[in-house]
Amino acid sequence: MFDIIRIVVDFAAFYAIYLMLSVSLELEYGETGISNFGKAMFFAAGAFTAGALVIRLAGPIAGLIISESELKLRSVYYSTLVSRYFAAHPGVALAILFLMLILGALFGAVLGYLASYPAIRLREDYLGITLIAASELVRVIGRNYDPLIGGTLGTAVPDPFAWLMGRQREIVVSTFMMIIALTSFIVTASLSRSPFGRLLRAVRDSETAAEALGKDVVKVRMKSLMIGSAIAGAAGVLYAFYMGFVHADDFNPIKTFIVWVMVIIGGSGNIWGAAIGTFVYLLIDRGIALVKHQFTLPFDINYVSYAVLGTLLVAVLMFRPEGLLPEKPLSTIPRKILKMRVKAQK
Amino acid sequence: MLPVTVLIDSLLYGNLITLMAIGLTLTYLTLKIPNFAHGDLAMVGVYSAYTVAVFLNINPYTLLPIAFLMGGLSALGTYILVYRPLFRKGASIVVMMVASIAVDIVIRSILQIYADIMSSTFNVYSRGFLFKDFSLNIYEVRLPGVLVISSLTVLAIIVSLYLFLSKTRFGIAMRAAIENPWLASSLGINVELVYGISWFIAGGITGLAGVFLPFRIPTNPDLGWLMLLSVFAASILGGLESLFGAIAGGYVVGFSEILGIYVLSSPPFGISTAYRPAIPFTILIITLLLAPRGITSVEWNKIATRLRRNV
Amino acid sequence: MKNPTLRGIDLVKRFGGVVALDGVNIEVPPRSVVMLIGPNGSGKTTLINVVSGYYLPDRGMVFLNGREITRLEPHERFGLGLVRTFQIPEPFKKLTVLENILLAARSHPGESAFKVIFRRSWRQYEEEIIEKAFRILELLNIDHIWDTRAYQLSGGQLKLLEIGRALMSDPMLLLMDEPVAGVNPVLAHNIMEHIVRLRDNLGISFLIVEHRLDIVLDYVDKVYAMHRGKIIAEGGPKRVIENPLVAEAYLGG
Ligand SMILES: Nc1ncnc2c1ncn2[C@@H]1O[C@H](COP(=O)(O)OP(=O)(O)OP(=O)(O)O)[C@@H](O)[C@H]1O
Numbered sequence: 001m002f003d004i005i006r007i008v009v010d011f012a013a014f015y016a017i018y019l020m021l022s023v024s025l026e027l028e029y030g031e032t033g034i035s036n037f038g039k040a041m042f043f044a045a046g047a048f049t050a051g052a053l054v055i056r057l058a059g060p061i062a063g064l065i066i067s068e069s070e071l072k073l074r075s076v077y078y079s080t081l082v083s084r085y086f087a088a089h090p091g092v093a094l095a096i097l098f099l100m101l102i103l104g105a106l107f108g109a110v111l112g113y114l115a116s117y118p119a120i121r122l123r124e125d126y127l128g129i130t131l132i133a134a135s136e137l138v139r140v141i142g143r144n145y146d147p148l149i150g151g152t153l154g155t156a157v158p159d160p161f162a163w164l165m166g167r168q169r170e171i172v173v174s175t176f177m178m179i180i181a182l183t184s185f186i187v188t189a190s191l192s193r194s195p196f197g198r199l200l201r202a203v204r205d206s207e208t209a210a211e212a213l214g215k216d217v218v219k220v221r222m223k224s225l226m227i228g229s230a231i232a233g234a235a236g237v238l239y240a241f242y243m244g245f246v247h248a249d250d251f252n253p254i255k256t257f258i259v260w261v262m263v264i265i266g267g268s269g270n271i272w273g274a275a276i277g278t279f280v281y282l283l284i285d286r287g288i289a290l291v292k293h294q295f296t297l298p299f300d301i302n303y304v305s306y307a308v309l310g311t312l313l314v315a316v317l318m319f320r321p322e323g324l325l326p327e328k329p330l331s332t333i334p335r336k337i338l339k340m341r342v343k344a345q346k
Numbered sequence: 347m348l349p350v351t352v353l354i355d356s357l358l359y360g361n362l363i364t365l366m367a368i369g370l371t372l373t374y375l376t377l378k379i380p381n382f383a384h385g386d387l388a389m390v391g392v393y394s395a396y397t398v399a400v401f402l403n404i405n406p407y408t409l410l411p412i413a414f415l416m417g418g419l420s421a422l423g424t425y426i427l428v429y430r431p432l433f434r435k436g437a438s439i440v441v442m443m444v445a446s447i448a449v450d451i452v453i454r455s456i457l458q459i460y461a462d463i464m465s466s467t468f469n470v471y472s473r474g475f476l477f478k479d480f481s482l483n484i485y486e487v488r489l490p491g492v493l494v495i496s497s498l499t500v501l502a503i504i505v506s507l508y509l510f511l512s513k514t515r516f517g518i519a520m521r522a523a524i525e526n527p528w529l530a531s532s533l534g535i536n537v538e539l540v541y542g543i544s545w546f547i548a549g550g551i552t553g554l555a556g557v558f559l560p561f562r563i564p565t566n567p568d569l570g571w572l573m574l575l576s577v578f579a580a581s582i583l584g585g586l587e588s589l590f591g592a593i594a595g596g597y598v599v600g601f602s603e604i605l606g607i608y609v610l611s612s613p614p615f616g617i618s619t620a621y622r623p624a625i626p627f628t629i630l631i632i633t634l635l636l637a638p639r640g641i642t643s644v645e646w647n648k649i650a651t652r653l654r655r656n657v
Numbered sequence: 658m659k660n661p662t663l664r665g666i667d668l669v670k671r672f673g674g675v676v677a678l679d680g681v682n683i684e685v686p687p688r689s690v691v692m693l694i695g696p697n698g699s700g701k702t703t704l705i706n707v708v709s710g711y712y713l714p715d716r717g718m719v720f721l722n723g724r725e726i727t728r729l730e731p732h733e734r735f736g737l738g739l740v741r742t743f744q745i746p747e748p749f750k751k752l753t754v755l756e757n758i759l760l761a762a763r764s765h766p767g768e769s770a771f772k773v774i775f776r777r778s779w780r781q782y783e784e785e786i787i788e789k790a791f792r793i794l795e796l797l798n799i800d801h802i803w804d805t806r807a808y809q810l811s812g813g814q815l816k817l818l819e820i821g822r823a824l825m826s827d828p829m830l831l832l833m834d835e836p837v838a839g840v841n842p843v844l845a846h847n848i849m850e851h852i853v854r855l856r857d858n859l860g861i862s863f864l865i866v867e868h869r870l871d872i873v874l875d876y877v878d879k880v881y882a883m884h885r886g887k888i889i890a891e892g893g894p895k896r897v898i899e900n901p902l903v904a905e906a907y908l909g910g
């Protein structure tokens with residue numbers, strides 16, 4: 001009935017993508033206190049990068065003549081041909097994959113830099129409105145400006161792992177994605193435990209005091225948004241490759257909301273919270289997706305899962321606002337050593 | 347020359363945005379949070395009116411009271427169940443905003459499920475529906491009924507809000523509670539009750555706005571969310587804390603959107619009308635960066651003196 | 658002659674109709690402890706805010722060692738050696754006492770998003786400032802709560818934390834807004850003695866706002882008295898206290 005390995009592998013892939021998103025929001029909101037309600041936009045930056053560039057870049061390498069006027073209607077066709085070329089040239093495929101990851105992160109960071117302009121000047125409620133609106137605008141552009149990602153039709157994305165087959169391919173893909181995700185997790189976690197992370201938390205807790213102690217609050221928030229958005233951009237690239245398709249409407253505010261659900265349920269201010277929150281969310285979401293084919297309802301069951309998530313989030317905000325794993329004091333030097341030092345003094 | 351229909355559409359859209367912006371501003375005045383679930387209240391209004399209209403086969407205009415009631419009750423419900431408890435616990439603005447996004451998602455999902463059941467179980471066309479309208483002919487100009495009725499509604503709402511807030515005891519207590527909750531509660535005003543009533547009225551007005559939508563715009567459960575950007579632009583342009591500002595903002599945004607996209611989509615620009623959300627977004631950004639407290643707060647005197655001094 | 662460490666010239670600050678500063682001239686000489694007194698609402702905190710860059714004055718200028726700083730951001734003034742504390746403590750609430758203190762360390766390489774990657778570039782500095790932070794905590798008698806988070810501290814402990822951060826920051830000029838309010842007298846005297854030592858050994862200057870004349874007055878070199886946004890008396894501690902205008906300001910309110 002259920003193909004267990006398939007389920008696990010698919011779960012791992014989604015976990016990798018969402019872990020990167022929730023880790024980036026944890027850095028921005030949990031550590032720095034920036035209410036980034038435009039997460040979907042930075043995620044889209046990466047996905048649009050892959051959607052717009054892979055066929056155009058790899059096509060000529062594969063000896064195809066890509067006609068701009070036909071790209072919109074024939075993206076699936078071109079994509080299949082490029083994938084076939086990738087199947088024979090793993091080196092080129094991987095080079096393109098890494099190039100896209102770098103470009104996606106770069107575009108994410110640039111967008112984060114642009115977004116930091118309002119982010120450092122506006123009150124948090126205005127900032128929330130602005131970022132959510134900006135994110136909807138990016139979606140509208142993606143849907144209507146055909147040359148970008150095929151407008152309302154969307155665009156296909158070639159498979160950089162086409163040189164592998166079947167089960168083996170699935171496992172390698174998910175493992176690759178998990179490695180990228182874990183790398184961003186570890187980097188963010190060690191940032192969080194460093195003097196830099198301490199600085200972020202200081203800005204979050206009191207901008208006034210941080211300024212008095214010589215911290216350039218504007219720059220700190222900008223850096224946090226740029227790092228977070230770079231991670232979100234890279235996640236978007238992985239998402240585009242994994243789905244094999246990019247459509248603008250996929251990057252709606254619900255995506256942003258889901259990431260907030262993960263961070264808040266898990267516990268903001270604690271990076272492990274992001275990891276747990278992502279897991280809990282995906283368990284619910286994938287669980288519903290698995291059982292939804294089992295019976296017929298007079299309505300789309302996805303809406304039930306959204307309604308449940310929304311209610312769950314409100315309940316957590318009310319009854320356990322610190323989340324499953326509350327924030328804990330961190331220290332650059334293990335606390336045990338510090339404790340011993342204090343004892344030795346006495 | 348602009349065709350008359352463009353002006354009619356602008357005024358109509360201005361009416362709708364104004365109604366919704368009055369509601370949004372009224373809720374913002376109480377708890378000082380931007381309610382991301384506000385647009386959905388209009389959808390609650392329209393779907394309840396539509397349901398009754400379909401099953402009893404009556405004119406939607408007669409169902410405005412039902413839309414008011416359902417919009418108001420939903421707003422009151424979210425206030426009592428979500429925002430008030432969080433506010434009592436001293437939740438931060440960000441937490442309240444996240445909660446309002448959650449409420450938006452829940453209401454929209456429920457409406458989607460409702461629409462699904464309507465069409466699958468009762469065979470009722472539940473997405474993209476339109477209402478039939480009548481029209482008035484005045485001096486060669488055909489005025490759509492919805493323009494007449496919505497304009498009258500806006501007028502009635504403004505007049506009754508004005509009378510309510512300035513002439514009735516309860517209205518005056520309400521203003522006091524909104525302007526200075528601590529002082530008001532020490533004077534024996536039940537601030538939470540006042541806030542609850544504000545939410546009910548705000549939701550009701552927004553519910554009314556919903557009923558006018560399907561006369562022009564094919565309606566589905568996401569429409570309220572999609573209009574929210576324009577409503578926020580209008581409220582923020584009006585300063586977010588002024589009902590008068592919301593009215594002014596509503597018409598500025600309404601007219602800029604319809605006239606703007608008309609001009610931009612015709613030659614020589616020829617831009618797709620799909621980019622219409624860029625107009626309220628631009629208004630929003632410019633307001634926030636230049637006059638973050640809205641047009642009503644701009645200190646024209648100060649600017650004038652500064653200019654004079656610099657010359 | 659040498660420039661004064663701090664000089665404020667003709668500072669004016671209005672809030673709507675209230676004139677919080679009404680043409681204030683003030684000087685803090687090098688190596689000195691200057692005290693600023695005045696009844697509630699006389700504009701002392703406003704002066705600190707203008708000098709430290711939190712408010713832009715409506716008129717007048719601020720100089721630090723002869724350099725004009727009227728329009729610099731607070732963090733830029735910190736870079737020049739001007740540090741302040743807050744009358745109402747502004748702790749980093751969720752951080753521990755130790756972390757709060759460490760954040761005041763000057764130009765920490767580990768706070769750069771780039772250098773932080775290379776642990777070796779900041780590790781030693783971090784250890785040094787931890788040592789220094791503990792010495793300050795010991796001085797302030799709060800070393801036993803180094804691991805407590807700031808939101809759990811009492812009002813008095815928060816005041817000490819404010820002082821601790823200021824001492825950690827190696828200032829050249831320290832503006833302290835009611836540093837020993839709510840601190841027990843013995844500790845308050847210790848703190849003042851330490852301040853005098855810092856002045857003598859390191860040449861740091863202080864501008865201290867304080868209502869508790871009984872404790873602080875013995876340690877200061879010069880006093881300014883403010884009333885309704887104006888300096889009404891200045892000079893040696895004794896002379897200012899005995900000035901009838903000052904007594905009148907306090908009594909008349
Ligand atoms: N941000 C502000 N907005 C409006 N008025 C202010 C502001 N800050 C200070 N004031 C007013 O300026 C005047 C001076 O206040 P300030 O806080 O400087 O007094 P202070 O001497 O520090 O008093 P205290 O001894 O009580 O701390 C007061 O009338 C106060 O109400």
Ligand SMILES: [Mg+2]
Pocket residue numbers: 701702703744
């Ligand atoms: Mg003061």
